[in-house]
Amino acid sequence: MPPRTPSRRTGARSPRAARPTGAAAPADAPSSATTPDSTPDSTPAVDAPPAPEAATLTLAQQEARTSEITFADLGLSSAMLASLDAAGYTRPTPIQAQAVPLALKGRDLMGLAQTGTGKTAAFTIPIIERLMGGATRTRAVILTPTRELCQQVEESIRKYSGGTGLDVISVYGGVGYEAQTTALKNGVDIIVATPGRLIDHLEKQHVIFDDLEVLVLDEADRMLDMGFAPQINRIVAQIHPYRQTLLFSATMPPEVEALARKYLRKPQVVQVGRRSQAAATVRHCVYPVPKHKKMDLLVHLLREAGADDSVLVFTRTKHGADRVVRHLGDAGYAADALHADKTQAQREQALARFKAGETKLLVATDIAQRGLDISGITHVINFDVPQQAEDYVHRIGRTGRAAKEGDAFTFMCADEIGMVRTIERVIGQEIARISVPGFDFGT
Numbered sequence: 001m002p003p004r005t006p007s008r009r010t011g012a013r014s015p016r017a018a019r020p021t022g023a024a025a026p027a028d029a030p031s032s033a034t035t036p037d038s039t040p041d042s043t044p045a046v047d048a049p050p051a052p053e054a055a056t057l058t059l060a061q062q063e064a065r066t067s068e069i070t071f072a073d074l075g076l077s078s079a080m081l082a083s084l085d086a087a088g089y090t091r092p093t094p095i096q097a098q099a100v101p102l103a104l105k106g107r108d109l110m111g112l113a114q115t116g117t118g119k120t121a122a123f124t125i126p127i128i129e130r131l132m133g134g135a136t137r138t139r140a141v142i143l144t145p146t147r148e149l150c151q152q153v154e155e156s157i158r159k160y161s162g163g164t165g166l167d168v169i170s171v172y173g174g175v176g177y178e179a180q181t182t183a184l185k186n187g188v189d190i191i192v193a194t195p196g197r198l199i200d201h202l203e204k205q206h207v208i209f210d211d212l213e214v215l216v217l218d219e220a221d222r223m224l225d226m227g228f229a230p231q232i233n234r235i236v237a238q239i240h241p242y243r244q245t246l247l248f249s250a251t252m253p254p255e256v257e258a259l260a261r262k263y264l265r266k267p268q269v270v271q272v273g274r275r276s277q278a279a280a281t282v283r284h285c286v287y288p289v290p291k292h293k294k295m296d297l298l299v300h301l302l303r304e305a306g307a308d309d310s311v312l313v314f315t316r317t318k319h320g321a322d323r324v325v326r327h328l329g330d331a332g333y334a335a336d337a338l339h340a341d342k343t344q345a346q347r348e349q350a351l352a353r354f355k356a357g358e359t360k361l362l363v364a365t366d367i368a369q370r371g372l373d374i375s376g377i378t379h380v381i382n383f384d385v386p387q388q389a390e391d392y393v394h395r396i397g398r399t400g401r402a403a404k405e406g407d408a409f410t411f412m413c414a415d416e417i418g419m420v421r422t423i424e425r426v427i428g429q430e431i432a433r434i435s436v437p438g439f440d441f442g443t
């Protein structure tokens, strides 16, 4: 794809120049959790030295601070160390280095981290450590906004809990009840659930929360955006107040702060990267292009793609996604669409084919923007500029995951110039413009 070969670019700054530089952090700065102004509890946590400036550190700076920390330093069991080794992880990511020791101590935690930072393991590792060896009772519930995210969290737990005998299931809508009901009635240690379906099971008493010790609210901002607040409230009402609560969110709007204030007890705040910061391993660029030429520009860029490139295209609407898939088909490119009108089976199949590398092109609406954990995506293409700056960060979070590099292209027509400027302000970074002769505004 073009940005990997700068000489082909015309009239553009190098996208690499647009990458956050991540200046080295002062050596004496604490590497532990931070307590920014937004701490939802007026009582500061005692074991976290406040480091106000750390709240604005970039991910690269935090990586520099935590780069000496090993998994062994976090106080993990040898079984867990072996699982992490088997997963091929050499060091904890900054959110893991900060969150895991605090969660192991039983603290409530508010993790401000975008997807791609290793945040899932930041809560699954301590949960497994806590539950390992106990009797099978439902002791942990993880609430997530989407079924895709449920499946990924479940996968993460399975990966790190091999050999511990812990049972985990995912519970989400869009599929039959029977298998979930049977599994719940048989007893599981950890439930990963979307709020709506979990309520259904609770009401039918397929599961009870008498022994619940840990509650995780994952992607809390997204859950509230999706209108899950009433369901979350009903679920939390059934859980013992002396639980441990871990809340993770990419952003901290007032609604999430209110949720944290309501449900967390003296939470420790851990934060990775600046708020709204885009993944540091991604090269961003914007292609100015008239609306009617976007399809052709996409095909033009794909022609220059490497055979191994794996491309996730985002459109604003479901129809837009279908249109792009059709157009790509006409141009000889096989692509799958992923959006809310597809059945669960179609969505799973599209994802599986893309993950396995059988399809190199997936066209998705924002349904897929969060939680999709597909390693090896080389390019995210915003066929339409996202309507919210935060969505840009999340879409882009699909590439450059866990220190791998990726490219993020945004097609910008005249109507979208203002939105791109807003995104640049929010991510605190100017995005390089790439002008492709024959496709830009002047042609």
Ligand code: AMP
Pocket (backbone or CB within 6 Å): 088, 089, 090, 091, 092, 093, 096, 114, 115, 116, 117, 118, 119, 120, 121, 373, 375, 401, 402
């Ligand atoms: P997440 O932010 O939780 O969605 O994780 C993003 C990706 O990073 C997943 O593919 C994880 O398997 C991977 N990952 C998590 N922790 C580490 C680590 N310490 N080292 C390398 N990769 C990791």
